[in-house]
Amino acid sequence: MTGRSKLLKVVLLGDGGVGKSSLMNRFVSNKFDSQSFHTIGVEFLNKDVTVGGENYTMQIWDTAGQERFKSLRTPFYRGADICLLTFAVDDRKSFENLPMWKREFLYYADIKEGSPFPFIIIGNKVDVPNREVAEDMARTWCARNGNMPYFETSAKDSTNVEKAFISAVSWLRDMEDQLDIRPVQTNSVDLSKRSKSSNSGCCS
Numbered sequence: 001m002t003g004r005s006k007l008l009k010v011v012l013l014g015d016g017g018v019g020k021s022s023l024m025n026r027f028v029s030n031k032f033d034s035q036s037f038h039t040i041g042v043e044f045l046n047k048d049v050t051v052g053g054e055n056y057t058m059q060i061w062d063t064a065g066q067e068r069f070k071s072l073r074t075p076f077y078r079g080a081d082i083c084l085l086t087f088a089v090d091d092r093k094s095f096e097n098l099p100m101w102k103r104e105f106l107y108y109a110d111i112k113e114g115s116p117f118p119f120i121i122i123g124n125k126v127d128v129p130n131r132e133v134a135e136d137m138a139r140t141w142c143a144r145n146g147n148m149p150y151f152e153t154s155a156k157d158s159t160n161v162e163k164a165f166i167s168a169v170s171w172l173r174d175m176e177d178q179l180d181i182r183p184v185q186t187n188s189v190d191l192s193k194r195s196k197s198s199n200s201g202c203c204s
């Protein structure tokens with residue numbers, strides 16, 4: 001991709017073990033590791049995409065879902081453009097924790113509750129046979145909580161992973177259109193100001 005690219009900070013949140021790192025690695029590198037380790041702090045990877053004729057660099061921040069790492073992840077919520085709230089369809093508790101994740105994000109990102117913000121809900125691990133969260137239940141919850149887009153994914157077999165990330169950018173664009181805040185010209189963002197010089201990094 002050449003030319004100007006708008007940087008989007010995308011934050012992945014959800015309980016430990018739901019598959020956040022796996023989703024990021026599937027989307028960015030098309031890889032899956034069945035033995036992946038818990039994230040400590042945060043890590044990020046960049047991916048260039050084109051949506052609606054505009055170029056974006058999605059800077060995807062994968063955070064540690066375990067409670068004991070809360071103080072390491074929350075400083076990185078500020079400045080987020082999109083938040084992907086993730087649960088695993090074979091783990092009911094991870095679904096029930098979504099409101100907690102949403103509240104935590106809004107608080108530390110310093111966004112007023114009720115302000116329009118592009119949240120996407122991801123129900124991961126749809127390849128697993130023993131589901132604990134029915135698709136209907138998840139869709140109903142999303143509809144009742146601001147009509148958030150919902151995607152059922154599998155980082156393991158790739159189902160819907162690309163679709164979920166790309167749709168997140170479309171959702172942001174739709175919101176900007178509704179609020180009439182999209183700049184007329186695509187912003188040229190100096191990536192060095194908001195990211196490290198490499199295309200990936202980690203902070204703990």
Ligand SMILES: Nc1nc2c(ncn2[C@@H]2O[C@H](COP(=O)(O)OP(=O)(O)OP(=O)(O)O)[C@@H](O)[C@H]2O)c(=O)[nH]1
Nearest residue numbers: 016017018019020021022034039065125154155156
């Ligand atoms: N069957 C299946 N397993 C998955 C899927 N996604 C992730 N896993 C597995 O689930 C486990 C946890 O995945 P991670 O990606 O490390 O989960 P995480 O949400 O990043 O976990 P934390 O770093 O602790 O927050 C690993 O063993 C993965 O291989 C999936 O779509 N299907």
